[in-house]
Amino acid sequence: MSAKQQLESLILDFQKKRPLRAGSLIITIYGDIIHPRGGNVWLGSLMKLLTPMGVSERLVRTSVYRLVQDGWLQTEKVGRCSYYSVTGAGLRRFQQAFEHVYTLGADDWNGSWCLVFLNQLEPETRAKVREELKWLSFGNMASGVMEHPRFTRHELVPLLQEWGALEDTIVMQTQPLEQRSPKALRRQVKESWNLDELGFRYKRFLEKFRPLWRELSTNDNLSPEDCVTARILLIHEYRKVLLRDPLLPDELLPGDWEGRSAKQLCRNLYRAIYSRSDTYLASALENASGPLPGPSAGFYRRFGGLTDDSHTNTKTVIAEGSA
Incomplete structure (x- = not known):
């Protein structure tokens, strides 16, 4: 199979979900794409990003309306066009989760x-x-x-x-605890969080996206628009798992914790496709002033640093550490 065929498989898997939570997907798009580019975008641009995933214009309008009602988004009308941005409250609600998405490792825990x-x-x-x-x-x-x-x-x-x-x-x-991983503390962690369920979710994420990662090294035929779709699905699925993860310190996690491999896979895939996806986004997104500006400087610090030659170095990244 080619990388494009693997992407089509991911899209079909997304479309089978019921209910189809377009609102959650829109929040992913704001966190990953829109917020680093000023945070405000025309409704038509959102529709353009969601169409390849089979999300209808009607569902986009309904989902955006609900996000406004729930305090996530705010709207501005210019003529007949509607432009949407994240509210201050909405930004505070998801900013920490997105920060964890793009951070390679958690800070040392002090107990x-x-x-x-x-x-x-x-x-x-x-x-x-x-x-x-x-x-x-x-x-x-x-x-x-x-x-x-x-x-x-x-x-x-x-x-x-x-x-x-x-x-x-x-x-x-x-x-801070002097003895940070006694038996009682490990038992408490198991009672407070369902680590088995969380580990299963990470495993399922790996099973979904590893085939795409492998094809990028042998049969990479993704267009810039394809890379946008792959990037949205990647961050969306990873974010959904990460929301349930308290990022426990290593001493309180199983030795074969799937979360480590999931982070590495997400990082490698993102680095391999983000540059091409940005090529498409530069022409596809607009607000009331015209095309959206390029990403902020903070965007390029994601996953330990992004470089413009990520795509050409895909095989090198795989050799250094495949997930």
Whole structure:
């Protein structure tokens, strides 16, 4: 099979999902493509990106409308054209998740935990905050208590304020542990997060995208537009798994943890196709002022640094470390 045939297989797999969550896919597009280029884009440009994946114009309009209603996007009307950008609240909700997507490795863990006590919240607010914390990959330590090894109290306070829960939520930061991986702590981690399910999701991601990676070294016939579609699907599927991952330190993870290989595969594929995808994006995206500007400087720091010769060096990358 060729790389294009592998991409077609990925598209078919995406189209079979029910319900087809176009809203989530649009958030992926904003985080990966639109935000680094100023954050504002014409609705027609979004439709152009989603058409190759079989997402109808009607579904795009409906999904964008819902994202506006839910506070993710805001709209600006210029004549008969609609332009959309991420709200401040929406940006805060997904920015941390996208930061984890493009970071090669987690910082060394100092043994501290962020603990959040929800018992004093009203039931409706408690349920809302619990869902928001789960979205940030917090685990359930006990009834009404959630935990995370890398989130800090400083990061959490403004979010709690935004959710209207700051006054009735107790947030504690534990002191770093001298003995960071005792048997009891490992058992607690297994109870707080379903690592078996998370590992299965990483394994499924690897099974989906490894065939495309292999074909890029032998039969790479992807066009710039194809590379955009592959890039969107890659980041979308990886982001969905990563949202559930608290990025536990290595000493609390199984030795054969699939998340390491998934990160490497995502990095290698992204580096191999991003340059060609940007060629298409430069002509396909526009806002009220015209074509979108090029990516910000921060874009090129993704995955440890992007270079313009990524495509020509695909075989070299494979030799250095195939995933």
